[in-house]
Amino acid sequence: MKNWLNPRSALGIALITIALIALPFVVGAGGQAWVRILNFAILYVFLALGLNIVVGFAGLLDLGYIAFYAVGAYVYALLASPHFGLHWPIWAILPIGALLACVFGVLLGAPTLKLRGDYLAIVTLGFGEIIRIFMNNLNAPVNITNGAQGISSIDPVKLGSFSFAGKSELFGLTITGPQKYYYLLVLLAIVIIFVNLRLQHSRIGRAWQAIREDEIAAKAIGINTRNIKLLAFAMGASFGGIAGGIFSAMQGFVSPESFSLMESVMILAMVVLGGMGHIPGVILGALLLAILPEALRYAVVPVQQAIFGKVLIDPESLRMLVFGLALVLVMRWRPAGLWPSPERKRELAEVEE
Amino acid sequence: MDILLQQLINGLVQGSIYALVALGYTMVYGIMGLINFAHGEVVMIGTLVALTVSVKLAAAGLPIWLAGGIGILSAALVCMALGWGLERVAYRPLRHAPRLTPLITAIGMSIVLQNLAMMIWGRNYMKFPVLFPKVEFHLAGAHFTSIQIIIVATSAVMMTALLLLIYRTRLGMAMRATAQNPHVASLMGVNIDRVIAAAFVVGSALGAVAGVMVGAYYEIAHYQMGFILGLKAFTAAVLGGIGNIGGAMAGGILLGIIEAFGAGYIGDLTGGFLGSHYQDIFAFIVLIGVLMFRPSGLFGEKTGERA
Numbered sequence: 053m054k055n056w057l058n059p060r061s062a063l064g065i066a067l068i069t070i071a072l073i074a075l076p077f078v079v080g081a082g083g084q085a086w087v088r089i090l091n092f093a094i095l096y097v098f099l100a101l102g103l104n105i106v107v108g109f110a111g112l113l114d115l116g117y118i119a120f121y122a123v124g125a126y127v128y129a130l131l132a133s134p135h136f137g138l139h140w141p142i143w144a145i146l147p148i149g150a151l152l153a154c155v156f157g158v159l160l161g162a163p164t165l166k167l168r169g170d171y172l173a174i175v176t177l178g179f180g181e182i183i184r185i186f187m188n189n190l191n192a193p194v195n196i197t198n199g200a201q202g203i204s205s206i207d208p209v210k211l212g213s214f215s216f217a218g219k220s221e222l223f224g225l226t227i228t229g230p231q232k233y234y235y236l237l238v239l240l241a242i243v244i245i246f247v248n249l250r251l252q253h254s255r256i257g258r259a260w261q262a263i264r265e266d267e268i269a270a271k272a273i274g275i276n277t278r279n280i281k282l283l284a285f286a287m288g289a290s291f292g293g294i295a296g297g298i299f300s301a302m303q304g305f306v307s308p309e310s311f312s313l314m315e316s317v318m319i320l321a322m323v324v325l326g327g328m329g330h331i332p333g334v335i336l337g338a339l340l341l342a343i344l345p346e347a348l349r350y351a352v353v354p355v356q357q358a359i360f361g362k363v364l365i366d367p368e369s370l371r372m373l374v375f376g377l378a379l380v381l382v383m384r385w386r387p388a389g390l391w392p393s394p395e396r397k398r399e400l401a402e403v404e405e
Numbered sequence: 406m407d408i409l410l411q412q413l414i415n416g417l418v419q420g421s422i423y424a425l426v427a428l429g430y431t432m433v434y435g436i437m438g439l440i441n442f443a444h445g446e447v448v449m450i451g452t453l454v455a456l457t458v459s460v461k462l463a464a465a466g467l468p469i470w471l472a473g474g475i476g477i478l479s480a481a482l483v484c485m486a487l488g489w490g491l492e493r494v495a496y497r498p499l500r501h502a503p504r505l506t507p508l509i510t511a512i513g514m515s516i517v518l519q520n521l522a523m524m525i526w527g528r529n530y531m532k533f534p535v536l537f538p539k540v541e542f543h544l545a546g547a548h549f550t551s552i553q554i555i556i557v558a559t560s561a562v563m564m565t566a567l568l569l570l571i572y573r574t575r576l577g578m579a580m581r582a583t584a585q586n587p588h589v590a591s592l593m594g595v596n597i598d599r600v601i602a603a604a605f606v607v608g609s610a611l612g613a614v615a616g617v618m619v620g621a622y623y624e625i626a627h628y629q630m631g632f633i634l635g636l637k638a639f640t641a642a643v644l645g646g647i648g649n650i651g652g653a654m655a656g657g658i659l660l661g662i663i664e665a666f667g668a669g670y671i672g673d674l675t676g677g678f679l680g681s682h683y684q685d686i687f688a689f690i691v692l693i694g695v696l697m698f699r700p701s702g703l704f705g706e707k708t709g710e711r712a
Contacts, residue, residue, distance in 0.1 A: 113505065163697050173508075174440075174643060175696050177636070178689030185686050313632075317512050324509045369520040376520065379513030380495055387502035 072238055076231040087230035091302060093342035094237040095295055100322040100338035101248050101331065102291025107320065108329030109257060110284035111264030113173040115316050116160065116180025120289040122187060122311035123156050124149035124296025126197060129306045132207040135198060142209050146297045153293025154286045156183075161285030165278055180316055187308040202307025209236065209301045216301075233302050240298070244291065248331055251287075260284055264329075325382055327389030336391050345375045410547040412665040418553045418622065420661020421560035425615035426638030427645070427653040428567060429608030435584045435648030436604045437500075442511035443491055444612060445635020446518035447484050449628060451613030452533070452620040453526050455480035459534050473536035480613040487518075488609025492602050515632075522628040530627045533620035556618045563614055564654050567607070571650055576603055584648065633685070637664075640692040646702025655704065663687055 079086045099121060106114045127149035131140045160179050164172055191199030208217035208229070216232045251257050259280045262270035271277050300306050318341060326337020348371035356365065382390065426448055433441045459476030463469050495510040540551040571577035582590040583600045591597045619634065620626045637660065645656025667687035695702060 107505075163693070167696055167700060171643070171696050171700060174639065175693050178640075178692045181636075182686055182689050185683060189682055313636075321509055321512060324505050328503075328505065365524055369523040372516055373520040373524070376513045376516030379516070380510045383502070383506050383510045383513070384498050387499060387506040 076234040080228065080231060084228055084230050087228070087234060089343060089346045091230055091233050091237055093339050094234070094241050095299055095302075096319065096322060096342040097241055097335050097338040098244055098291060098295040098298075099319045100326070100334050101244055102288045102295065103319050104288075104323050104329065104331070104334045105248070105251070105260075105291070106284050106288035107323055108334065109252065109260040109264065110281060111260075112281065112284060114176045114285075114288070115173045115313070115320060116176035116178070116183075117288070117292060117319055118311045118313070118316040119160075119180040119183040120153040120156060120292030121296040121299070121315070122183055122308075123153045123289075124293030125300040125306045125310070126187065126203075126296075127152055127293070128297040128300035129203040129206050130196075132301070133203050134205055135203045139207055142211075142297070142301060146294055149297040150290040150293040153289040153296070157285040157287075157289025158282055160289075161282045165281055177313060177316070180311075180313060184308050184311050184313075187311070197308075200308060202305060202309070204305045206300050206304045206306065208304065209233070209298070217304075237298070240294075245331065245335070252331065256280065256283065261329075321379060325379065325389055327392035330389070330391060330393035333389055333391035333393065337389065340390075341375075344378070345371055348374055408669060410545055412669040413662060414547055414549050414553065416662030416665030417658060418549075418556050418661070419665060420641075420658035421557050422615050422618050422622070422634075422657075423638050423641045423661050424654045424657025425560050425563060425611050425618070426634060427641040427657045428564070428650065429612045430635075430639050431642040431645070431647055431650060431653040432580075432604045432608045434642070435650075436580060436587075436601055437496070439496070439504075439507050440511070440639065441491075441496075441605070441608075442508065442635075443495070443514040443518060444608065445631035445633075445638070446515050446522075447487050447491070447609050447631070448612040448616040448619070448634060449626075449631030450487060450518060450522060451480040451484045451609075451616030452626045452630065453522060453531075453616075453628070454483045455613070455617045456531060456533050456620060456626050457526070459536060463534060469534070469536060473534070476536070477614065477617050480617055481610045484609040484613035484616075485606045488605040488612075489602055491609075492605040496605075497598070497601070519628060519631070526628055528628070530625050533624045533626050535624070536617075536621055552621055556622060559614065559618065563611055567611065568650065570607070576600070580604060637688045640688045643692060643702055644695050646704040649702065649704050652702055652704035656702065659703075660688060660691060663691055 076087050076090065079090055099117070102120075103114065103117045106112050106117070124146075128142075128145050130136055131138050131145045131148070132142070133139075160176060164175050167175060187197045188200050190197040191201075197203070208215055210216070214220075216236065217229045219226055219228050220232075221227075259270070259275045262273070262275055263277055263280060267277055299310075303310075319338075322337040322341045323334050324337070325341060326335065327333025349367060352365075352367040352370045352374075356367075356370075386392075426444070429444045429447070430441060433439065433444070455473075455476040457476075458479045459469070459472040462472035462475055467475075491514055495514045496507055499507045499510060537552055537555055542549055542551075542554075569577075571580060579590065579595045579600045580603065582593065582595055583597055587597055590600075616631075619630065638657065641657040641660040642653045643656070644660055645652025645654070647653075664684060664687050668684035671683055
C-alpha cells in the first residue's frame with residue numbers, strides 16, 4: 053500500500069485501468085448479452101463484499117442476505133416507476149434504499165445477537181423467506197408490491213438528462229446501455245472496494261475480527277460486542293440495499309422470484325469459495341460464480357453437438373449440474389477457498405499438523 | 406368447532422411427514438453437528454423414484470398395491486444409497502475442514518441432485534399414482550381419508566422402529582456414544598465412519614418413506630418439492646431440540662399443527678388482511694421465536710453455546 057506510486061505499480065494500475073475501460077467493448081464484440089453478464093458479475097461483487105462484512109469479517113453466518121438486496125430493489129422500484137407514479141432520481145433513492153436495508157439489518161440482527169453458527173444461519177434464512185413471502189403477497193388488500201407479477205417499466209438511471217438506457221453517441225463512439233451501466237458499476241465497485249479495504253483495517257474491522265475469533269475474549273478487552281455485531285449487520289445490509297437499487301434500475305423489472313433463497317446461497321457460496329474475509333478472494337469468487345454458469349450456458353450446447361451430434365441433455369440443468377459439482381470439488385480440495393487470506397491459510401495449516 | 410378438529414387432523418398428517426424428514430436432519434446433526442442441507446433433495450428423489458417405479462409396474466399389469474409396495478421399497482433403497490454416497494462425497498473428506506465448508510458442499514450436492522432430477526423427470530408437475538384406495542370418513546363434522554390414516558400410522562411405525570434401533574441395538578448405542586463424544590467413542594472401539602454413514606442411510610430411508618407420503622397425500626410430485634419441505638422439517642428439528650430424536654418427532658407434529666391452525670385462522674385474526682397464502686410464514690416465525698427464546702428447542706438439553 054505504501055509505495056504504490058513507484059513505477060512498477062503505477063504501470064500495473066495504468067494497465068488495469070486500460071483493461072477495465074476496454075473490457076466492455078472487447079466483450080461487447082461477442083454480443084451485448086456478455087456485457088450484461090459482466091454487469092451482473094460486478095453487482096454480485098457488491099453483494100459478496102457486503103455479505104463478506106457479516107460473514108467474513110464478523111463471522112456471523114447469514115443466509116438471508118438477499119432480503120436486503122430485495123429491500124433496496126423494491127425501494128427503487130416503488131419510488132421510480134409508474135406503479136405509484138413516482139419518478140424520483142437515483143441519488144435520492146439509493147440512500148433511502150441503503151438506509152431502509154440498514155434498518156432491516158438491525159431488525160434482523162437485534163433478536164439474533166445471542167445466536168451463533170448454524171442457528172444464526174437458519175434464523176437469517178427464515179427472515180429472508182419471510183421478506184420474500186411478503187413481497188409475493190402484499191398486493192392485497194392494498195397493492196404495494198404488485199405480488200408475484202412484480203413491478204415493471206422501472207426508470208433507468210438518469211443523471212440530469214443523460215439516461216443510461218439505450219444507445220448514445222459519446223466522443224464519436226456508440227455506447228450501448230449495458231456498456232454505460234458497466235462504467236457506472238465499475239466506478240461504484242472501486243468506491244465499495246476502497247471502503248471495504250479501509251474498513252477491514254480500521255478500529256471497527258479489528259473489533260469484528262476479534263469477535264469472529266473469540267467473542268468472549270473480545271468482550272473482555274472492552275469491545276461492545278452487541279453494537280459492533282449490529283454494525284456488521286447494518287453495514288452489510290446497506291451494501292445489499294445499494295446493489296438492489298442498481299439492479300432494479302438496470303433490469304427495469306423486479307419480482308419476488310429474483311430474491312429466492314437460492315440467491316442468498318449463491319452469494320454465500322461466492323464468499324466461501326473465494327476465501328472468507330479476504331477481499332481479493334471474495335471478488336474472485338463473485339466473478340467466477342457469476343460468470344461460470346453463464347459461460348457454461350454457451351458451452352454445453354456446442355460441446356454436446358460435437359460429441360453426440362445433437363443436444364441430448366437439457367442445457368439449463370446440465371450447466372447447473374456442472375456448477376454444483378464444481379462447488380463440491382473446489383471445497384474438497386481447497387477448503388479455505390480459492391484465494392484465502394494469508395493468516396487463514398496459516399491457521400489451517402496449523403490445524404492439520 | 407368442526408373447523409378446529411379438521412385443522413387438527415390436517416396438522417397431524419402434515420406434521421407426521423415433517424417429523425419423518427426432521428429425523429434425518431436431527432440424526433446427522435446429533436452425531437456430526439452439521440446441517441445436511443441436501444436432505445430435502447433426498448426426500449424429493451424418493452418421491453420421484455417411487456412414482457416412476459409404481460407407475461411402470463402398474464402399467465405392466467401388477468396390482469397397484471404391489472406396484473406401490475415395490476415403489477416404496479425401491480425409493481428407500483435408492484435414497485439409502487444416495488445418503489451413503491452423499492456422506493462419502495460431500496461430508497467425509499471435509500470432517501476437519503472449516504465449519505462453513507461442508508455447508509457449501511451440501512449446497513453443491515443439493516444443486517446437483519435437483520438438476521439430475523430435472524434431467525431425469527423433467528420440469529413438469531407429475532401426478533402421483535393413487536397407491537391406496539381413498540375412502541372418506543366423517544367424524545364430528547370433520548372429514549379425513551384413508552390415506553391420512555395410513556400416513557399417520559406409517560410414520561408412527563417408522564418412528565417406533567427408529568427408537569428401537571437407537572435404544573435397543575448395538576448400532577444405536579454406538580450412535581448415541583458418537584453423538585456424546587466422537588473421540589471417546591472411537592477409543593471405546595466404535596467405528597465412527599460406519600456410525601456416521603449409518604446415520605445418513607437411516608435418515609435417508611426415513612426421508613424416502615416421507616417422500617412417498619407427500620406424493621400420496623398431495624398426489625403430485627415435482628423436482629423442486631424437496632427444498633421447502635426440507636426447510637420446514639429442519640425447523641421442526643430445531644423446534645424439538647436439534648439432535649434429539651424424540652424432539653424431532655414432537656417438533657414435526659407440533660409444527661404441522663401450528664401451520665394448519667395458522668393457515669386456518671390467520672384470515673380471521675387479521676380481519677382478512679392476511680390470507681392463508683401466508684401459511685409458509687408460520688414455520689419461520691416459529692423457528693425465529695424458538696431460537697430467540699429457547700435456542701435449545703423444546704426438548705433439547707441446555708448447552709449454553711452451541712457451535
